[in-house]
Amino acid sequence: METADTDRTHDIVVWGATGVVGRLVADYLAGRYGPDELALVLGGRSADRLGGVADDLARRHDDWEAVPLVVGDATDGESLREMTRETRVVCTTVGPYTTYGTPLVEACVETGTDYCDLTGEVTWMRKMIDRYHEAAVDAETRIVHGCGFDSVPADLGTLLVQSFAAERFGVPCETVRIYLEAGSGGVSGGTLASFGEVFEAASTDPLARRTLRNPYSLAPRGERSGTDPGEQRYPRRDTLRSAWTAPSPMAPVNERVVRRSNALLGYPWGREFRCTEVVPTGHGLTGAVGAGAIAGGLGLFKTAMSVGPARSFLRRYVFPKPGEGPTRSETERGSFTVRLLGRGIAGDGSFTVEAEVSAGLGPGYGATARMIGEAAVCLLRDDVDSPLDGGVVTPASGIGLPLVERLRETGFTMTVDEPARSND
Ligand SMILES: NC(=O)c1ccc[n+]([C@@H]2O[C@H](COP(=O)([O-])OP(=O)(O)OC[C@H]3O[C@@H](n4cnc5c(N)ncnc54)[C@H](OP(=O)(O)O)[C@@H]3O)[C@@H](O)[C@H]2O)c1
Structure with a gap:
């Protein structure tokens, strides 16, 4: 039964x-907002x-x-x-969500x-x-998944690109490419346990396997097909930057979340809209070798995680434990940098829009704490x-964009511009 908001x-x-x-989330919120707010x-x-x-x-924040x-x-x-009857917004970091979230x-x-x-457990989101x-x-009631590094930079970055394109050119970009340019920070046992749950689900649950196969699996019921072929699986030379790119480990989540955003917003970016997330590795032979190494490493890791005994071994003996x-x-x-390039066609030729989402904080932890903390404040207010x-x-x-504003205020770079115009 619902409780009136004023009674919570x-x-x-x-x-x-x-x-x-x-x-980190608790510490961020307590450092940013006082008990009177x-x-x-x-x-x-x-x-x-x-x-x-x-x-x-209490030791770190006087108030x-x-x-x-x-x-x-x-x-x-x-x-x-x-608990929820007494609460306006629940901001949950209890994962794996497949195990504890429902x-x-x-x-x-x-x-x-x-x-x-x-x-980022796409099978559970579905x-x-x-x-x-x-x-x-x-x-x-708003149930907002993916309020951390999966998938805020990709999802809000795409929104920035498309809002700019609509305003400047009157049309959305037909494609958006998301580049995980840089990132350093570390990984916790909780994250690896959650990653493991996706593979566990795929090994036993046909719906999970279908979810991972279909690029539109997070779209609303009845709208789960389209022209976007889904994630890049091999090293490729990128047409927008003429450089090499490797598959991104987060693409299976982030791309589907972006497609769901487009669908839930009523397709303002068009039904043919395509998005791809990749890791750029540079030009020439070095770029090609780098892309091959990342693609090979990721392929090996996914293969190991798909085989029950190898997955159990990794989870038991190699990964840090939950809580670590x-x-x-x-x-x-x-720190991290995510760059997005959108490409569209307006009346007088093609255009490009470029956005950057970056911060001087570890992507999965310091930055993620701010992303979800501010998402919760957006919902609250x-x-x-x-x-x-x-x-x-x-x-x-x-x-939407109010979260961009709040993240800028907390020190994130979230810019969007038109870098170049061509008539090719
Ligand atoms: N999207 C992103 O970018 C991103 C970044 C980082 C993390 N994550 C995700 O966030 C989640 C948490 O990661 P983490 O590294 O913080 O994990 P963690 O350190 O293992 O923390 C898990 C939390 O869940 C609590 N918990 C476990 N079982 C519970 C139960 N039965 N009832 C109530 N609480 C329970 C734990 O409590 P105890 O302390 O009592 O054990 C702990 O507070 C993971 O799913 C991870 O994948 C996502």
């Missing part, structure tokens, strides 16, 4: 506040561990003496509903509580879309530019 006492619950990224609550399954995080926040805690379990629907989405839809997460999209639309990951100072030292009141949505379709 928690503005944002950071659910999973004891995890590697949850701690934000009723922040830390959520998780252990009161002791949550208490430790609250003590840490936050005693952050309230909420204790529950991700598998216990009743405790989740108790009861929380259900509780949020049932109690009309806005929600954002960090999932399940949530199929099960809860219509109910979330009816409840006018980069330290706070490591997450602050990293209804600071969104979206035609959708609810549904299982994407960052671009459910929040």
Whole structure:
């Protein structure tokens, strides 16, 4: 049952506040907003561990003496509903989402509580879309997946490119290429466990396999086909930059999220719109060798993850365990750059639009904490530019340009311009 918004006492619950990224999200929000601006609550399954995080926040931020805690379990629907009834926005970092995420989405839809997460588990996203999209639309509740490095730079970067193209040229770009130019930062056990869940799902579940095969698998029901062939699988020379590119490990998620954004927004970028995410490796022989090395390494890794015993070995003996990951100072030292090139045709010839999304923070941790933290604040304050009141949505379709503005204010570079004009 829904609770009136005015009766809810928690503005944002950071659910999973004891995890590697949850701690960073809580720390970011407490550093950015004071207790008089934000009723922040830390959520998780252990009161002791949550208490430790609250003590840490109090040490680091003078204003936050005693952050309230909420204790529950991700598998216990009743405790989740108790929490979500009291909450305006749940910001969840409890993953793998395939394992722990579904009861929380259900509780949020049932109690009309806005929600954002960090999932890149495309097979789980598809399940949530199929099960809860219509109910979330009816409840006018926003379930926003992919509010971290998967998929904010790709999704909002594409929105920036297409908004600029529509304004400057009167038409959208027909293609957008997303280049993961640089990134450093480290990876946590939670992320690798989540990655493993996608392969686990694909090994047992036919729907998961279909989801990974179809480039339009996250589009709304009845609209799951189109002309975009989907992710690049081999090294290729790029026509827009005349340089070599390799497949991107995040393309299976980010491209599908961008296509879902286009669909949910009513196809403002056209039904023939194509997007590809790649890793650029440079020119000439060095570029070709680099692209071959990345494509080969990624292929080997995917093959190993697809074979049950190899996957179990990696997860058991090689990957860091959930809860382990980069330290706070490591997450602050990293950086990333994502560049996007859009190409379209207007009345007087072809045009190019270029956008950059970058930050001096590790992409998966320091930067991700800001992305999801600000996404949660957008939902809380209804600071969104979206035609959708609810549904299982994407960052671009459910929040849109206000999140770009907020990220700029927190130090992200998010630029868009017209680099060159040609008549070829
Ligand atoms: N999109 C992106 O760019 C991006 C970036 C980073 C991370 N992620 C994703 O974010 C998720 C979290 O990553 P992480 O490295 O922070 O993982 P983590 O360190 O393992 O944290 C997981 C959190 O979930 C909590 N948890 C586990 N089981 C629970 C249960 N039954 N009930 C309640 N809470 C439970 C843990 O609590 P305890 O402390 O009590 O164990 C911890 O707070 C992963 O799915 C990862 O893939 C995405």
